Amino acid sequence: MTRYEHLAKLLAERINQGLYLCGERLPSVRALSKEHGVSISTVQQAYYLLEEQRLITPQPRSGYFVTPHKLGHPLPALTRPVQQPVDVTQWDEVLAMLSTRQEKGLFRLGYGRPDLTQPTLKPLWKIITRIGQQQDAAMLDYDDIYGVYELREQIARLAIDSGCQLMPEEIVITNGCQEALSVSVRAVCQPGDIVAVESPAYHGIMQTLRGFGVKVIEIPTDSQTGISLEALELALEQWPIKAAIVVPNCNNPLGFIMPQARKRALLSLAQRFNIAIIEDDVYGELAWQYPRPCTIKSFDQEGRVLLCSSFSKTLAPGLRVGWVSPGRYLDRVLHMKYIVTGATVQHTQLAVAEFVRQGFYHAHLRRMRQCYQRSLDVFTACVLQHFPCGVCVTRPQGGYLLWIELPETVDTTWLDKQMRKHRIQIAVGSMFSASGKYDNCLRLNYGLPFTEQTEEALKLLGKMIEEAMEASLSEQAVR
Amino acid sequence: MTRYEHLAKLLAERINQGLYLCGERLPSVRALSKEHGVSISTVQQAYYLLEEQRLITPQPRSGYFVTPHKLGHPLPALTRPVQQPVDVTQWDEVLAMLSTRQEKGLFRLGYGRPDLTQPTLKPLWKIITRIGQQQDAAMLDYDDIYGVYELREQIARLAIDSGCQLMPEEIVITNGCQEALSVSVRAVCQPGDIVAVESPAYHGIMQTLRGFGVKVIEIPTDSQTGISLEALELALEQWPIKAAIVVPNCNNPLGFIMPQARKRALLSLAQRFNIAIIEDDVYGELAWQYPRPCTIKSFDQEGRVLLCSSFSKTLAPGLRVGWVSPGRYLDRVLHMKYIVTGATVQHTQLAVAEFVRQGFYHAHLRRMRQCYQRSLDVFTACVLQHFPCGVCVTRPQGGYLLWIELPETVDTTWLDKQMRKHRIQIAVGSMFSASGKYDNCLRLNYGLPFTEQTEEALKLLGKMIEEAMEASLSEQAVR
Numbered sequence: 001m002t003r004y005e006h007l008a009k010l011l012a013e014r015i016n017q018g019l020y021l022c023g024e025r026l027p028s029v030r031a032l033s034k035e036h037g038v039s040i041s042t043v044q045q046a047y048y049l050l051e052e053q054r055l056i057t058p059q060p061r062s063g064y065f066v067t068p069h070k071l072g073h074p075l076p077a078l079t080r081p082v083q084q085p086v087d088v089t090q091w092d093e094v095l096a097m098l099s100t101r102q103e104k105g106l107f108r109l110g111y112g113r114p115d116l117t118q119p120t121l122k123p124l125w126k127i128i129t130r131i132g133q134q135q136d137a138a139m140l141d142y143d144d145i146y147g148v149y150e151l152r153e154q155i156a157r158l159a160i161d162s163g164c165q166l167m168p169e170e171i172v173i174t175n176g177c178q179e180a181l182s183v184s185v186r187a188v189c190q191p192g193d194i195v196a197v198e199s200p201a202y203h204g205i206m207q208t209l210r211g212f213g214v215k216v217i218e219i220p221t222d223s224q225t226g227i228s229l230e231a232l233e234l235a236l237e238q239w240p241i242k243a244a245i246v247v248p249n250c251n252n253p254l255g256f257i258m259p260q261a262r263k264r265a266l267l268s269l270a271q272r273f274n275i276a277i278i279e280d281d282v283y284g285e286l287a288w289q290y291p292r293p294c295t296i297k298s299f300d301q302e303g304r305v306l307l308c309s310s311f312s313k314t315l316a317p318g319l320r321v322g323w324v325s326p327g328r329y330l331d332r333v334l335h336m337k338y339i340v341t342g343a344t345v346q347h348t349q350l351a352v353a354e355f356v357r358q359g360f361y362h363a364h365l366r367r368m369r370q371c372y373q374r375s376l377d378v379f380t381a382c383v384l385q386h387f388p389c390g391v392c393v394t395r396p397q398g399g400y401l402l403w404i405e406l407p408e409t410v411d412t413t414w415l416d417k418q419m420r421k422h423r424i425q426i427a428v429g430s431m432f433s434a435s436g437k438y439d440n441c442l443r444l445n446y447g448l449p450f451t452e453q454t455e456e457a458l459k460l461l462g463k464m465i466e467e468a469m470e471a472s473l474s475e476q477a478v479r
Numbered sequence: 480m481t482r483y484e485h486l487a488k489l490l491a492e493r494i495n496q497g498l499y500l501c502g503e504r505l506p507s508v509r510a511l512s513k514e515h516g517v518s519i520s521t522v523q524q525a526y527y528l529l530e531e532q533r534l535i536t537p538q539p540r541s542g543y544f545v546t547p548h549k550l551g552h553p554l555p556a557l558t559r560p561v562q563q564p565v566d567v568t569q570w571d572e573v574l575a576m577l578s579t580r581q582e583k584g585l586f587r588l589g590y591g592r593p594d595l596t597q598p599t600l601k602p603l604w605k606i607i608t609r610i611g612q613q614q615d616a617a618m619l620d621y622d623d624i625y626g627v628y629e630l631r632e633q634i635a636r637l638a639i640d641s642g643c644q645l646m647p648e649e650i651v652i653t654n655g656c657q658e659a660l661s662v663s664v665r666a667v668c669q670p671g672d673i674v675a676v677e678s679p680a681y682h683g684i685m686q687t688l689r690g691f692g693v694k695v696i697e698i699p700t701d702s703q704t705g706i707s708l709e710a711l712e713l714a715l716e717q718w719p720i721k722a723a724i725v726v727p728n729c730n731n732p733l734g735f736i737m738p739q740a741r742k743r744a745l746l747s748l749a750q751r752f753n754i755a756i757i758e759d760d761v762y763g764e765l766a767w768q769y770p771r772p773c774t775i776k777s778f779d780q781e782g783r784v785l786l787c788s789s790f791s792k793t794l795a796p797g798l799r800v801g802w803v804s805p806g807r808y809l810d811r812v813l814h815m816k817y818i819v820t821g822a823t824v825q826h827t828q829l830a831v832a833e834f835v836r837q838g839f840y841h842a843h844l845r846r847m848r849q850c851y852q853r854s855l856d857v858f859t860a861c862v863l864q865h866f867p868c869g870v871c872v873t874r875p876q877g878g879y880l881l882w883i884e885l886p887e888t889v890d891t892t893w894l895d896k897q898m899r900k901h902r903i904q905i906a907v908g909s910m911f912s913a914s915g916k917y918d919n920c921l922r923l924n925y926g927l928p929f930t931e932q933t934e935e936a937l938k939l940l941g942k943m944i945e946e947a948m949e950a951s952l953s954e955q956a957v958r
Contacts (some may be wrong), residue, residue, distance in 0.1 A: 091814055095624075098817065102623040116616045124619075128826070129611035135604045137595045140795035144581040145574075175654050175799075178821035191670045191692070204821065211818040213670070316619035320654075320824045335570055338577065339690040340819045342657035342683065345799045347607070348824055 003038055004045035011046065015055055015066055026056060026064040052366075053288055054373055073384050076254075076392040076405040078228065081199040081218035081437055085239060088210035088434040093413070094203050100425050108445075109457055110427030112252065112401060114313055115371060115447050120364035121316070127354045131347055139350070143343040145334060147173020147323070151353035155323055158356065161291060162284060163298030164307070164325075171325050172333055173344050176317065177282045177310035180324035181245075182208050183340060184306040187332035188243045188276040189214050196235055196244040196275075198227045200403070200432030200441070202252045205245050205280065209434075216434040217241065223394050223403070226251065226258035229265050236273040243276040249293045250283035253403040253432055253443040255396025257287055263296045270304055276329070281309045282322075285365055287398030288373050303327025311352050313399070314365060319348040372400045372447050379446035382455055386462035388469060400447025405440065406465055409472035412442045418464050424457050482517055483524035490525065494534055494545055505535060505543040531845075532769055533852055552863055555733075555871040555884040557707065560678040560697035560916055564718060567689035567913040572892070573682050579904050587924075588936055589906030591731065591880060593792055594850060594926050599843035600795070606833045610826055618829070622822040624813060626652020626802070630832035634802055637835065640770060641763060642777030643786070643804075650804050651812055652823050655796065656761045656789035659803035660724075661687050662819060663785040666811035667722045667755040668693050675714055675723040675754075677706045679882070679911030679920070681731045684724050684759070688913075695913040696720065702873050702882070705730065705737035708744050715752040722755040728772045729762035732882040732911055732922040734875025736766055742775045749783055755808070760788045761801075764844055766877030767852050782806030790831050792878070793844060798827040851879045851926045858925035861934055865941030867948060879926025884919065885944055888951035891921045897943050903936050 001009070014020055027035070032043045047064055050056045056064045100106055131139070146152065152168035159166045174180040181204065189195060191213030197205060199218035209216050217235050220228040227246055235241060246266070248258035258266070270277050279296050287293050297307040306329055310322030321344070326333040355361050376396060383393055383404065392405040406412070412428040419426055429441030448454070480488070493499055506514070511522045526543055529535045535543045579585055610618070625631065631647035638645045653659040660683065668674060670692030676684060678697035688695050696714050699707040706725055714720060725745070727737035737745070749756050758775050766772050776786040785808055789801030800823070805812040834840050855875060862872055862883065871884040885891070891907040898905055908920030927933070 094817070095810075095813065098624045101621055102628075111621075113620060116619050121619070125611060125614045129608055132604060132608035132611050140595050140600070140603075140797040141592060142580055142796045145577045149581075175820040176822065178817075179819060182819045186690070204818070207814070208818040211665070211815060317621045317822065318619040318825050320820070320822060331574075334574065335686070336690060338573070338657075339683070339687040340658060340661045341654040341799070343655065343796065343799060345824045345827055346797050347826065 004042045004049065007032075007036060007038060007042060007046040008049040011050060012053070012055055020066050024066050025062070026066065028063055049290060052370065053290060073380070074392045075395060076223045076403065078222045079199045079220050081220060081433065082435055083217075083235070085194045085215035085217045086435050088206045088216055090203070090431050090433070090436060091207060091210065093428060093431045094207055097425070097427060097431070105423055107424045107453060107457055109454075110425055110443055111445055112313070113317055113445070114315070114400070115368065115449060116316060117449060118364070118367055118371065120360065120367045123358070123360045124316070124351060124355050128347070128351045131350050131354070139346045143346050143349070145338060145343070146171070147344055148346055148349040148353060150357075151321070151349045152323075154353050154356040158285075159325075162281065163294035166325050170327075170330070171323050172330070172337055173349060174310075174322040174324055174337065175320045175341055175344055176312050177280065177308050177322040178204055178208075179337070179340060180308035180310065180322045181205060181278065181280060183333050183336035184278045184308055184324055184326060184329070185209060185212055185214065185243075185245075186336045187306065187326060187329040188278070193242040194239050196232060196241050197434075198246055198251065198254075200253055200429065200438050201245070202247060202280070203431040206432070206434055218434055218437075221254065222256070223254045224256050225262060226256050227266070229262060229269060232266075233269060236269065236275070241273070241275055243278055244270065245278040245280065246296070247280040247283070248296060249281055250287050250396065250398035252283060252399070253401050253427075255394045255399055255401060255403065257289070257293045257397040260294060263294070264299055267296055267299050267305070271302070277305045279305050279307050281307060282313045283399035284309070285314050286369055286372060286400070288369065289397065297325065300327065303329070306333070314368065315352065315355070315361070319352060320345065321348050321352045369398070372398075375400070375446050375450055376402075378450050379444075379454070379458075382458050383444075383462075386459045388462065388466050391465075400445055402444045402446050404442050404444065406442070407469055408440050410440050410465055410468045412439060415442070415461070415464055415468060419461065422460060424460065426461070483521045483528065486511075486515060486517060486521060486525040487528040490529060491532070491534055499545050503545050504541070505545065507542055528769060531849065532767055552859070553871045554874060555702045555882065557701045558678050558699050560699060560912065561914055562696075562714070564673045564694040564696045565914045567685045567695055568915055569682070569910050569912070570686060570689065572907060572910045573686055576904070576906060576910070584902055586903045586932060586936055588933075589904055589922055590924055591792070591906075592796055592924070593794070593879070594847065594928060595795060596928060597843070597846055597850065599839065599846045602837070602839045603795070603830060603834050607826070607830045610829050610833070618825045622825050622828070624817060624822070625650070626823055627825055627828040627832060629836075630800070630828045631802070633832050633835040637764075638804075641760065642773035645804050649806075649809070650802050651809070651816055652828060653789075653801040653803055653816065654799045654820055654823055655791050656759065656787050656801040657683055657687075658816070658819060659787035659789065659801045660684060660757065660759060662812050662815035663757045663787055663803055663805060663808070664688060664691055664693065664722075664724075665815045666785065666805060666808040667757070672721040673718050675711060675720050676913075677725055677730065677733075679732055679908065679917050680724070681726060681759070682910040685911070685913055697913055700733065701735070702733045703735050704741060705735050706745070708741060708748060711745075712748060715748065715754070720752070720754055722757055723749065724757040724759065725775070726759040726762070727775060728760055729766050729875065729877035731762060731878070732880050732906075734873045734878055734880060734882065736768070736772045736876040739773060742773070743778055746775055746778050746784070750781070756784045758784050758786050760786060761792045762878035763788070764793050765848055765851060765879070767848060768876065776804065779806065782808070785812070793847065794831065794834070794840070798831060799824065800827055800831045848877070851877075854879070854925050854929055855881075857929050858923075858933070861937050862923075865938045867941065867945050870944075879924055881923045881925050883921050883923065885921070886948055887919050889919050889944055889947045891918060894921070894940070894943055894947060898940060901939060903939065905940070
């Protein structure tokens with residue numbers, strides 16, 4: 001840890017312990033420099049870091065202040081899904097959402113895609129064009145079954161930030177994280193097997209399990225600390241579960257980062273019951289905290305964890321560049337990769353490798369984290385302002401997805417239908433359950449540039465929710 | 480049919496009926512023009528067409544002659560595989576071949592990849608670069624689950640040549656034909672089901688079936704007319720077969736084109752036994768004959784055929800642009816596409832669409848057909864010259880793959896090992912059987928530019944085969 005990181009950590013601890021109160025002015029740069037015997041620039045860097053973490057806020061000509069906790073809204077409680085393996089349904093809902101991908105003029109408020117308008121993406125276009133100009137015939141040929149080596153080198157470098165020591169030979173490139181998840185599930189499961197998932201869980205994972213005839217047991221999950229290890233242990237004792245699939249960093253849809261101790265405990269559980277862990281880290285690099293949170297894979301000595309990720313959520317989904325580090329399941333994963341697609345486009349792989357190598361990726365990540373974090377505050381405030389009382393909203397620790405729990409009487413499928421009439425799309429909660437639970441929940445993307453249109457959409461959404469609540473109240477009154 | 484096509488057809492019939500004999504001089508352009516009351520240029524175009532079909536050969540200042548049948552070599556007989564469903568093995572052999580993809584300096588004589596050195600590919604690079612320069616942010620976003628619309632339009636247009644009336648809405652873009660096959664298998668089969676395949680059959684199909692836990696029944700196949708309908712009917716009567724997977728046009732590895740009547744008969748069989756047909760047409764546009772052979776799909780009124788294809792074998796495999804027209808299985812195919820990759824790279828899709836739209840694709844196809852057909856003659860002559868007597872060689876009707884049957888005593892796995900020492904790779908026959916048959920067979924790619932290196936490689940291969948035969952003879956003598 002460098003000097004300024006050390007200092008930042010110390011100050012963060014003081015803030016968390018309440019030594020500096022919310023809204024209070026922090027010591028001047030000069031004073032701190034004297035107090036800790038470090039240079040002025042070290043203090044400035046430390047303050048810059050804390051600012052990035054939104055712990056402190058600069059005020060022109062006045063110095064730094066402890067950021068007040070503006071958003072003291074109620075959080076969703078620990079979920080209580082059905083406690084037995086079930087078949088996944090809800091494909092129709094997912095397909096309905098997918099069909100809107102190319103719908104012109106639709107405001108897609110629920111879709112999990114990054115902001116593609118930032119200037120830090122510019123160098124990517126230049127790199128893509130330059131690679132095309134090279135006219136290298138090898139690029140038109142079949143790719144290595146593992147994927148382009150240069151890219152695997154860069155991914156191995158990036159993995160160090162998450163605590164992982166990976167070799168390029170342990171990484172297999174895939175067509176987005178979806179293929180990584182798909183080949184991983186097939187590598188560790190047979191049809192009829194049971195897999196444990198967080199609840200709610202990302203619909204891409206759910207549908208993958210459904211497609212391969214795997215049953216799902218949904219485990220209660222806390223919106224701030226992740227999957228309940230106690231409930232998972234109970235399930236492992238009761239059912240012959242083959243694997244657990246988790247999104248421990250900037251979870252989709254809940255936004256939590258599993259505390260490090262719980263990540264370790266989850267791995268221990270997996271060891272004790274001899275199951276595989278499929279870890280989806282696709283939003284991990286978008287965590288507010290610095291350094292970025294570690295992966296479960298980073299504690300794994302036995303190759304039990306299949307770490308899946310991609311550049312779709314951090315950079316651009318259209319590149320279709322994902323990867324998996326499958327540990328002991330490498331052979332099976334290679335076989336599955338061969339049969340599902342055989343190879344990956346080299347052009348986009350080479351472009352991403354170059355974008356990372358030249359440092360553009362880190363600069364882009366830095367900017368996107370700031371954008372998303374700023375958006376989160378504005379977006380959540382807007383939600384709380386326009387939505388009726390009693391709505392629970394998550395407090396994401398990274399990424400750009402917000403999970404909102406409405407009163408039980410509100411059916412978000414109905415809500416989605418109403419919103420579509422106004423050319424606005426939301427992600428209905430039932431897609432995130434194997435068995436159609438969370439019908440009163442919805443997922444929104446707060447990461448797209450916040451405009452008047454966004455505010456209007458949230459206002460309208462709030463109005464519709466109120467209508468739904470009133471309708472159900474008058475219905476009850478009639479009964 | 481245009482005038483010149485009509486005339487060409489008439490002349491082809493006369494040649495086939497023996498009215499013009501092998502090596503005989505054809506009427507002059509002027510004489511034919513008078514005889515049929517057509518213009519000089521119409522006759523010239525007709526002769527050009529027949530030349531393309533290798534039926535006639537021009538000789539400078541002497542006119543056109545009927546091409547002599549130079550290659551009267553023995554053909555492989557109808558295959559006789561095991562007549563019961565089996566699990567697919569041979570993954571290790573396939574993986575060993577895949578691992579050579581990036582091996583520098585290896586002469587890959589057995590790999591199914593097109594010639595990527597022709598100048599008709601040049602416009603593709605320009606298009607790729609131009610699309611990059613447009614910097615359209617939509618291209619970085621998720622693709623339509625069906626794939627890029629412009630490309631589906633062009634594919635629908637191309638399909639007319641194979642007798643198919645397809646709408647863009649009936650086409651789903653995939654990551655190469657491999658994903659098309661993979662999603663098709665999953666759309667029509669459950670693990671434990673039985674699927675009928677040609678024997679030998681393409682290893683990508685075999686491994687896909689293995690990966691999904693589907694059993695395979697290999698049907699005897701003729702190297703000139705394709706799968707034995709009689710044997711298939713017997714198998715259908717005996718086993719609960721779910722689907723048949725065939726490569727009826729320019730078959731991989733046998734090179735045949737199934738006669739039209741047999742294609743119709745196969746579809747009737749499928750109707751009678753209510754099975755699906757997965758049709759792989761990936762080499763169909765590389766048939767010598769003009770117009771290109773029709774697909775089974777073109778006769779299909781009930782949506783029973785899932786037509787799979789790609790631009791990998793005709794244009795460039797590195798683009799990873801394939802497609803499937805799944806008929807009545809559209810919903811299932813969309814689901815499977817969603818879970819295996821979710822989306823396809825837009826850049827390469829747009830590039831292919833533009834390449835086709837501007838007519839570059841047809842020009843490229845024309846050139847590649849000529850190159851491959853010329854190569855076939857030279858390559859086969861070289862094989863017959865350097866290989867021992869008694870070797871059977873296929874007579875492909877398109878594509879660029881040659882199947883060679885050696886005496887039963889020769890083990891091509893041993894042969895491959897020996898050749899690898901000389902940095903030469905061949906495709907061993909056992910990969911093309913579910914159960915490791917065809918160990919005495921091998922597949923070669925004659926489509927790459929024929930050089931001195933090619934001749935040297937074939938010479939060495941011939942020598943090794945002779946050695947293997949002698950070794951087995953002396954072994955027998957010792958016994």
